[in-house]
Amino acid sequence: MSFTRRRLTGVIGAAACALAVVAAAGPTQAAPAASGPSGAQPDKDGNVKIQLLSFNDFHGNLEPPAGSSGRLVVDHRLDPGATTPVDVTQDAGGAEYLATTLKKEREGHPLSLTVAAGDLIGASPLLSAAFHDEPTIESMNAMGLDVSAVGNHEFDEGYRELQRMADGGCINDGAGANNQNSCPAGKFAGASFDYLAANVKYRWDTQGHRAGDTILPAYTVKQVGPAKIGFIGMTLKDTPSIVTAAGVRGLDFTDEVDTANALVPVLKRQGVQAIVVLIHQGGVPSPQQWTDPVSGKTFSVNPTYDYTCDKGGSLIAASSPILPIAAKLSPEIDMVVSGHTHQPYVCSVTDPAGKPRLLTSASSFGRLVTDTTLTYNTRTNDILRGSVQGSNVVVDRTQAKDADQTALIAKYKTLVTPIASKVVGSVTADVTRSGNPAGETPLGDLIADAQLADPSTVTNGQQPVIAFMNPGGIRADLTYASSPYGEAPGDITFDEAFTVQPFNNYLVSLSLTGQSIYDLLTQQVTGLNAGAVKTLQVSKGFTYTMTPTGPVDGSVALNGTPIDKAATYRVVTNNFLAGGGDNFAAFTTGTGVYYGGLDIDAFSAYLTSVSPYAPSTPTRISGTVTP
Incomplete structure (x- = not known):
């Protein structure tokens, strides 16, 4: 395995890693207003609009997922003579449509970043899994993903294989033996986005690493126009209980709140006031109360994709593991992008200072994208918390397919056919x-x-x-x-x-x-x-x-x-x-x-x-x- 500069910054410890990543992210001074495109310059008050697109739990679904995994609940109906309502669904998801949706949502937003909350790979269909999920990383690169937290499924083939996903390089797996084939086209460049694992650390000193070093960078700082935004990426601390023990042997998975809160002052010392947490832990929506417009009867039904919090639904279930995390994260953190439970929600959760903070999740398998807009003030270098607004957007399969994703899928479908068929x-x-x-x-x-x-x-x-x-x-x-x-x-x-x-x-x-x-x-x-x-x-x-x-x-x-x-x-x-x-x-x-x-x-x-x-x-x- 080759160790690139990104790998070196990822294993020298959280604080030192932060310095390296900030340095790589570009100048710390805001760009002159006149240098940016229309809509990218601060207004008279020093404010500028930033777009944040996010998704989670893609799980290598390059092709549209089948069955219920490829549908979203968009409404309900009570058929004549029926006593129980049924879900009205819409087909969604697939890399070709996800890429198109991202491009459409970026239109009119000159300052835009795309982020993810883990499980991009692992538990993937054969089209990606047959090649150790290298096709999915290439797909994410082509979509313009900027940052992702790791999830538990990133560890399905062990943490060293996760590091290869970030850094690139090939493995000698027998060129198709055991129905897997790394680098069928001869090379794999790795992720062009930042893979973050702030709470995954080496338990003891090992070759080239010290105890307490993170296996990948703890966070990154992205310069977008005049704005500088820090992203902390984490998986759930209980990852060791839901992955193969051998794949995480020698690692510690630290508490999510303690980890993120400890990194806030590190970021602030670098002049980063705007902070977003990407975390692979989530919540479960409560049932929706739906009233049939004809009979006037009310039923408890599966919530629509945009119901929870966003469209009048109550907060996610009180037992949801993300809630105590979101409630205890430092007030200096401006937004939380979550995942893991494969559920859709856009909610507001009160932070320790009593202020509302956005908490989002975009279902799974590329069926939704969360489109969040926020105002960044160039005088305070911080996000105006009250400006943060988001909604989930359906990755509709009636729209045009992205040509680059279509070509990537076609390439790997040809390569996988002898195994798959x-x-x-x-x-x-x-x-x-x-x-x-x-x-x-x-x-x-x-x-x-x-x-x-x-x-x-x-x-x-x-x-x-x-x-x-x-x-x-x-x-x-x-x-x-x-x-x-x-x-x-x-x-x-x-x-x-x-x-x-x-x-x-x-x-x-x-x-x-x-x-x-x-x-x-x-x-x-x-x-x-x-x-x-x-x-x-x-x-x-x-x-x-x-x-x-x-x-x-x-x-x-x-x-x-x-x-x-x-x-x-x-x-x-x-x-x-x-x-x-x-x-x-x-x-x-x-x-x-x-x-x-x-x-x-x-x-x-x-x-x-x-x-x-x-x-x-x-x-x-x-x-x-x-x-």
């Missing part, structure tokens, strides 16, 4: 993520069975007897009618299989006691998972009865025989769960840990072996997780 199996009907009352799903059954059958995790003759799969790692259904490459109905291509499991996790076998298995099942509904139940999908032969507080004692069985809490069982899972991801700490008690192959390879190979596959009714987990 290969038929790996077939199904007799849709295999879905729709669960029974206990949370077991037909697709979860299939994936868990595939993991159990994979020979790569057998070590010293020990064959796993139980497989566990996290539900959040199952990203799409297998659809009978889908034929993206003209294959016969029911045929499943590698592309379709990859869309189901896009993380390139490794399968891991380990030994757990029966008691640890009980603990594992209990952790599905307790602790940090109590508010968001995560039902692990399990392999055939493993059964139990679930309650809202955990499994019924004595019900956990393997092939009809109750699990012995004192005995040891060989299990298989992915490396994300094996490292304690999704708050399943019981996995970390395992012994004899052995790494096998990639989960997607196991899944596609199993599909081949059992095709045509007929989905079964979920009966492995009985009971319910609902109180």
Whole structure:
């Protein structure tokens, strides 16, 4: 890996890094008013308008996302004879339309910056993931992205791979081995925008780095006309619990508020008074109360994309993790751009000084752009807080496609076709993520069975007897009618299989006691998972009865025989769960840990072996997780 000047500024510590980034950002003196384009000069009071365009959670969706992931709720209706209203939706998203939207929104705004709040890459469709998300970085460069915080999914392939995304360079991955191919065109320049990770630091001294250094720059300062604006970028401090442990080993993820507030005086010493936080943490909108114009009846419905705060809706749910962060960030911070929850909102949250401060999020997958305007005063070098106004703009698919993005997509579609179009199996009907009352799903059954059958995790003759799969790692259904490459109905291509499991996790076998298995099942509904139940999908032969507080004692069985809490069982899972991801700490008690192959390879190979596959009714987990 090459270490560019950007890398050097990123690892010499937050304060020193700030000096380097400010120096690279251009002169600290405001440009003479006459030198800028019309509309870029300060008025008689020294004020100038700045535009800030923002988005988040793009996840490599170069092509328009399919299904509900590619739609936005824009209204509601109650059909004649119906008792429940339905959502009125609009198709949105995709790099070609996102780039066009950004260009349109910049028109008439000579002073404009474009920023993002993380998860640009990771959990990506095959078109990007097959090339380690290099295509998405190139797409962002072409869109004119200026700054982005890192998100948790930027760590999917480890922090060193994230650093390569920022700096460029190729990796020797076997030119297509394991269905991935770095630098298929011979080079990768890396991000032309600033990737920021203020709260991700080396835990101890390592080669070329000191303990406490950030893995990427903590912040950057952008000169736009006469204005100088500082951006602090962070991911959520809980990132280690939702990514593969090996990818973040040796790193500390510090508190978001403490990190940002400590950087405020550092920025101010450099003459930077205008400060924006980009943070990969977010909120969840409350339900919308919608009144049918015909019957006059009011219903609780899914909020429209522009309802929460912006169009009369209440503030995001009180339990939203972004709220305490936004409320405690220094009053010197003028705006907060958030993400992670894939939700749309433009809200005002009171800062510690009692003043309102804008908090935004633009959904996900490039479906929305938040267009914010603010007034910058060149005499105080600060943003007039009361001037900050924003709204979410739909990335409409009826508009013209951006030619540069179309060319980039065409290039990589050609390169990925040999990998993507290969038929790996077939199904007799849709295999879905729709669960029974206990949370077991037909697709979860299939994936868990595939993991159990994979020979790569057998070590010293020990064959796993139980497989566990996290539900959040199952990203799409297998659809009978889908034929993206003209294959016969029911045929499943590698592309379709990859869309189901896009993380390139490794399968891991380990030994757990029966008691640890009980603990594992209990952790599905307790602790940090109590508010968001995560039902692990399990392999055939493993059964139990679930309650809202955990499994019924004595019900956990393997092939009809109750699990012995004192005995040891060989299990298989992915490396994300094996490292304690999704708050399943019981996995970390395992012994004899052995790494096998990639989960997607196991899944596609199993599909081949059992095709045509007929989905079964979920009966492995009985009971319910609902109180």
